[in-house]
Amino acid sequence: MQPSSDSGNFAPAAAQAEFWQRYVEDFRKAGHEAVDWIAKYLSELSDCPVVPSMKPGGLVDALPASGPVQGESFDAILADFNRLIMPAVTQWNHPRFFAYFACTGSTPAILGEMLAAALNTNGLHWKTSPAVAELEQVTLGWLRQWMGLADDWFGIIYDTASTSSMHAIACAREMATPEARVNGSHPNLTLYTSAQSHSSIEKGAIAVGMGQANVRKVPVDAEFRMRAGALAALVEQDVAAGLRPCCVVATVGTTSTTSIDPVPQIAAIAEKHNMWLHVDAAYAGPAAIVPEHRYIFDGVERAHSLVVNPHKWLLTPIDLSAFYTRRPDILRRAFSLVPEYLHPQQDPRAHDLMDYGVPLGHRFRALKLWYVLRYFGQEGIQQMLRSHIAMAKKFAALVDSGPEFERVAPVPLSVVCFRYKGTDDENKAIIESVNATGRVFLSHTMLNGQVVIRLAIGNLATTWEDVMEVWTLVKDAVKSKISNFKF
């Protein structure tokens, strides 16, 4: 498809109108086909391999080395999508995707993304699209209420939890050393997080110029939770050494085991030393919507910031990370830098989102979240979360019931960490062998120096039969193949 204009000139209105009509009808046809493609995909996905079998470079080699000189038809593009791209896709939306944190690209969110792409509106500034700033405020308000947090939390959407946490760390720097904005980061600021916290915390500290050497990895207890006593000791030690502790990052639902740091005790230490407390609940946050699991947020009301990723366990496709802070004044002070062509709004109800972070452009991500929250409702979301947690506990009981496997961590939420009572190489071989079937996708982690198998439940379509398939495959791998493992 080519616009009806030629070199250095432009077409008359009639030609433009004709081009536009063809262009829209072309979309209508391809759009309906895409909807049917997605419906078929969602219906048949359970039968597809979860992970592709291809060699690095396979897709690069299969595609032309140069882009097309002339435009191509939607039919040709979709055909190549099916033939070349699909076999290279790892199916994160698959009911038997149990690796990392399982997630869901739900149908209401797909509709929200379609509409957002068509509008292509950009809420960098309130007036550049009031709908973006205001729907973001509304949807993050709904989610905040469901998670049982008070209305002194300001919410903003970033792309990923890594970005959210980097902003939290920048806030910590701003609170401790307001002069850093002008003069640069001070080399004696220190940050504390558990040895089980996500790597993005360390990366955030590096990015903002705090330095990896100033990140303290606080030891954890036997259940992989930050030891508050060890935190206090490390902070006191750094203060005595003339350093300036400025930030603690507690994790509610760690990546390896979903362990939950003792936020109330950590908050007390943060308060004593006037440190910014950031809570990383990127995965686990949605569980706070379920009354019997709300306890995971005990003490969070004392934190300065919190990240929850709807693109993990809240039915929203990547990317949508919800960042909340009780100190939007500090976030704004750290990042506001209004250029002349974007005068600040004077109205206190008109938030200019560009003032609250690194990215200037602000996509209409709130629309997909609004679709999700409305379509499923609080009860629908609670049902899904309860179902995932119940399946994880039932799987844990299976692991506990026999002599061949051991469970390596408690199962407070929807992830089970277990291992075959054998060598690390045997456990790695089990994962490889199980994943090679294409039926399921498991990932591993290291705990207490040992290779551990992780089962993460989080997809809307996942049934108990899907989970049982893991158990069967794992047991089969042990029973029939253990002697043939290639180490």
Add this chain to the structure above:
Amino acid sequence: MQPSSDSGNFAPAAAQAEFWQRYVEDFRKAGHEAVDWIAKYLSELSDCPVVPSMKPGGLVDALPASGPVQGESFDAILADFNRLIMPAVTQWNHPRFFAYFACTGSTPAILGEMLAAALNTNGLHWKTSPAVAELEQVTLGWLRQWMGLADDWFGIIYDTASTSSMHAIACAREMATPEARVNGSHPNLTLYTSAQSHSSIEKGAIAVGMGQANVRKVPVDAEFRMRAGALAALVEQDVAAGLRPCCVVATVGTTSTTSIDPVPQIAAIAEKHNMWLHVDAAYAGPAAIVPEHRYIFDGVERAHSLVVNPHKWLLTPIDLSAFYTRRPDILRRAFSLVPEYLHPQQDPRAHDLMDYGVPLGHRFRALKLWYVLRYFGQEGIQQMLRSHIAMAKKFAALVDSGPEFERVAPVPLSVVCFRYKGTDDENKAIIESVNATGRVFLSHTMLNGQVVIRLAIGNLATTWEDVMEVWTLVKDAVKSKISNFKF
């Protein structure tokens, strides 16, 4: 819609299958409606107001204060979308959106976003979705070739140019002070950019802990281009003062006037002092695809990094910022931090995208770019760019032809800066009055201390008639209303 599972338990396979079938059919119906909605929207958009007329808080007040307890139907959601949200949307996809940088959410990109949301695949790591890493490499390679750059450029997609430039600045820090990663930013690093460069450069320097005071705003010449002599003098002065110049950011297509910094001269200075040279071509980059405008990239081959935003002038909806660097080794050194559960790939063709930036999660943004490049082809894209540039030049000639207005900057690309030969307040009133018609949307900038009207052409649907409407409205505002302006 609610999953077929109840409190603390989960449904049998048959109930799940039934739920899933209803869920998919529900999507199919709503998806077809959404496609027709988008087709209608694109057909009728030209008749809609470009900017909404609403008061801050209007949408917040119109929506429920709490999210729904029970799920709602797609019909109910779409009805509220039409009734409440659409009137709050600034129509960035409108043919008469001439503010900031005009852009296009094109139809192939909408299809790409639909499919990406449905797959919900995440390319943080090569093996977590080979298609993401490889299609990103392929599409950025095509775009690189079209812009006439050699194959020593590594490309990666981030969300916005602000994020891309922040990564460039972090690379500059890494190259100058490799110890910064561990020990934190050194307070004597300095960065240079023109007084006309985008605010995101200053923000990036603040974010990485370099400090606002270490950002030098190099003066510009009469055509708003960085003065290379002034740059050299500032650098020498800082070196003499014991500071460490580490980064120069040149702009190819500044935000106010699309002026083009003299990259070859700037590159020579950067090379002399071993500084990282980043080129911000977020808006203008695509023009390099057109042979007669390729000159804007003269000297870019000597830069260390470059940002081009397909979500500005390349038919791609927000967000998609293409970041290129000839030193991916330094980018990786600055940001790689591989946690245990994500072992590095050994294969040199398997890039783990998480190693090249702050965000860990990596959305399948390349899919929409692939759709765009294939559907329009190089020639289609060239035609659009030529048409926009030709219309801008023709509008500039209109401005030049009469006595009432003056053009304030050259028009190398698709933006015209002009002003009524009156006071700043009169020019502001003209913009307000013209925008209040809802027919067009113009923004302003400040040049040489004066308020300037900006006309930015960049939407695929824009015709000469659309541009002429601006001219008519602006002249009408001056002719018939100048005496009634409320200052």
